[in-house]
Amino acid sequence: MRGMSRRRFLRKTGRLLSVTALAGCPIGCVGPAARRGFRFAMCNESMRDLSWAEQCRIIGGAGYAGVEIAAFTLVDKGVQEITDARRTEMVRIMDHNGLVCAGLHWLLAPPPEGLHFTTPERTVRDRTVDYFKHLIDFCADLGGRAMIFGSPKQRNAMGISTGQATDYFAESLSRVADHAAQREVMILIEPLDRSQTDVVNTLSEALSLAEAVDHPAVSVMFDFHNTADETESFETLIRKYYPHIGHVHVQEMDGRHLGTGTAHRDFKKAFSTLRELGYDRWVSLEVFDFTPSGRRIAEESMAVLQEL
Numbered sequence: 001m002r003g004m005s006r007r008r009f010l011r012k013t014g015r016l017l018s019v020t021a022l023a024g025c026p027i028g029c030v031g032p033a034a035r036r037g038f039r040f041a042m043c044n045e046s047m048r049d050l051s052w053a054e055q056c057r058i059i060g061g062a063g064y065a066g067v068e069i070a071a072f073t074l075v076d077k078g079v080q081e082i083t084d085a086r087r088t089e090m091v092r093i094m095d096h097n098g099l100v101c102a103g104l105h106w107l108l109a110p111p112p113e114g115l116h117f118t119t120p121e122r123t124v125r126d127r128t129v130d131y132f133k134h135l136i137d138f139c140a141d142l143g144g145r146a147m148i149f150g151s152p153k154q155r156n157a158m159g160i161s162t163g164q165a166t167d168y169f170a171e172s173l174s175r176v177a178d179h180a181a182q183r184e185v186m187i188l189i190e191p192l193d194r195s196q197t198d199v200v201n202t203l204s205e206a207l208s209l210a211e212a213v214d215h216p217a218v219s220v221m222f223d224f225h226n227t228a229d230e231t232e233s234f235e236t237l238i239r240k241y242y243p244h245i246g247h248v249h250v251q252e253m254d255g256r257h258l259g260t261g262t263a264h265r266d267f268k269k270a271f272s273t274l275r276e277l278g279y280d281r282w283v284s285l286e287v288f289d290f291t292p293s294g295r296r297i298a299e300e301s302m303a304v305l306q307e308l
Helices: 006-022 052-061 084-096 122-141 162-182 203-213 234-244 268-277 294-307
Strands: 039-043 066-070 100-105 146-149 186-189 218-223 245-250 282-285
Touching: 039 100, 039 294, 052 066, 052 084, 052 294, 066 282, 084 100, 084 122, 100 122, 100 282, 122 146, 122 162, 146 245, 162 186, 162 203, 162 218, 186 203, 186 245, 203 218, 203 234, 218 234, 234 245, 234 268, 282 294
Parallel strands: 039 066, 039 282, 066 100, 100 146, 146 186, 186 218, 218 245, 245 282
Antiparallel strands: none
């Protein structure tokens, strides 16, 4: 797979997403914004107390085409406990609600406990890499093509320099990249600001890490909320890094759901830039305030997405 460029692999997985998103989706189930090229998904953790079927019913009913999964919300110990039969049933439920799996995020949040990707402790890194491969299989089995690597507490520097932690990050990514490529999954590094982690805080740093790994299955993503350490506008960042952006997360800048703030005005130029550049992958709603009901989060945010 190293003979294939990152950009070509992004295009390949993007085409797979397009086919998957349309297959099994009844005519008319994709809203006007999705027909322009954007595919809207919603992350599931705001509804983790509901059954999988109810989560999908709410997300599909609000007009989203995909569900992005935080695997820790579905397990007691780890994704290995989700049997093949259950994975098949999860896909059936998504399909029944006009959805596909947009991918995974919060990859290393517990359970299981004790995972860390950049620790100097080799045995912990080995255990984490092994679990990451199980996550890749889970993502692929559900039809997902993107794994968003945020997980700030599982990638921060642990009594070592940020540079050394970043080196371990690259090493660990290199150990899982071939498996991701075999399962046609992209690992997308998520920049997180310094209030969350001290390792990879900007898109520039994320791309440098991806280039250090030098594997077509490893690239970056863009999250509006995580731009606190950037010095350029949303639209400038999107233009500069567009060839490498494999996924977009959106929410109000304070982490609440769309419609509770000014995103409908502040993000317009960014969405216009994405549309101008031909972005046709997922725009996924990820919120951090779960106080409103999942239904309200889904429906009010969709209204803003359609406006954007």
